Amino acid sequence: MSEPLDSETLKELAAGYVLGDLSSEEAEQFHQLVTQVPALSIEVAALQAALHMMPYGLAEQRPNAELRSRTITAIQSAAIRATEEGAVPSGPIKPQIFRKQRWVLGGIAAGVLMVLGIGVLQQPVKYAQQPTETAQVEQVWAGFRQLLEDHHSAIDNPEGPADFMTWQPERVLTQLKDFQTTEAALPMLPESQAKLLGASDCQFGKTSGLRLSFQMKDHPDKAQIVSAYQLDLEGDQFPQFVSSTITLRQSDGTSIVLWREESYLYALVAELPSADLDRLAHSVGQI
């Protein structure tokens, strides 16, 4: 850097980071500065806290009193249904009202593909305790939903998409405490296409892993975040794949690409066209 930045510029960078509107150049500058200027992290934390306070400025509104009993009754009914079905919650349980997501490849289609044995999902042994194909599909689908929900909660998190910020893959290994892996096994996107923002530990039921958050470099006006997952299949909730990758697209524009490598499941999730995300996935070293 040729000359020191003034505090106003630092504040603008911090605000841009919190708002997710840094250009590629600014993001580069921010990541260089964040380790050199401790005040920058403090400013980011303060801005995130201020943004998080905004809902308290809303006009006070109370829902209709009848909604209270309706909500509690609905939750009771969901609990009773789960008990009757013998479901044991090992992770998020999605009541019926949440199953509004429509997929380009729907649940029925996936089930048919599985039954015919020509599809992309195959898990004949893993769910021996689940006697039906339907149960298998449900379980697989629950895995997809968990990934999507995790991605959306990450990109909508007012404190940023990652538990800690880093642009260096080697720091991922030292910062993440709950997941052991190697630098070579990380789902790193090519630097020419995306910038590493940070990493987070992930836990989906019994499956542990990590999420790397990247910002695409060709979206300067809006932080286009790609979540890259590496999950340990030891606590296996995911299927064996026959094909090299699975690509799905949700009706809201979110795409997901999954592939397996040795004992890991990898996934990319982003609001990108599925073809673009698929190309991105194939540029990751593990495929």
Place this chain on the structure above:
Amino acid sequence: MKPIAEEPNRPVTEREADSALVDRVWQGDFAALGMLYDQYSGLVYSIALKALRSVAEAEDLTQEVFMILARSHTYDPQRGALAKYLTTLTRSRAIDRLRARATQQKYLTQWNQLQMSTEAASPMNDAVQQERRTVVRAALSKLSDRQREVLELSYYEGQSQSDIAKRLNVPLGTVKSWARRGLLQLKSQLLGQLEDDSVL
């Protein structure tokens, strides 16, 4: 610089109390669920109504948020207060719903509607929340209308700054400047006010 505390006027013991209530809900205690609903439904509903501008959809989202709280077991008190979890969850789900809405035109039409009439609001009983509301409203009132508008469009509706620029018919750089300076000013106002009130 002293950062704003994550939940400035909410003592740790209260977070623990909320956490204990959530644990009871997860054990099937619906009385505990009612207590949490009474405490936080106003906050959840206010965010939902602000973002979705529809009483029916806001009620539906409020129910969905409490369903997730009760059934998903995803709240972790180590990662923040329950209010923060519910705020983030509600905002995230509201933005998902906005994105799923059929057409941009429909959305623009709703945007142009005047402030919708809603049921008479009852004041929040919780004095802490009331105090926090007063402080934040005062801070937001110091922002220019444009700064506040841009921040709200971005925060509650997940609008990209390029979309906001098109909607407001101003250059992208102007929107970026309003948003950044608005946020910096909001932080500055909250920091001073909250410190004065000794609630940090």
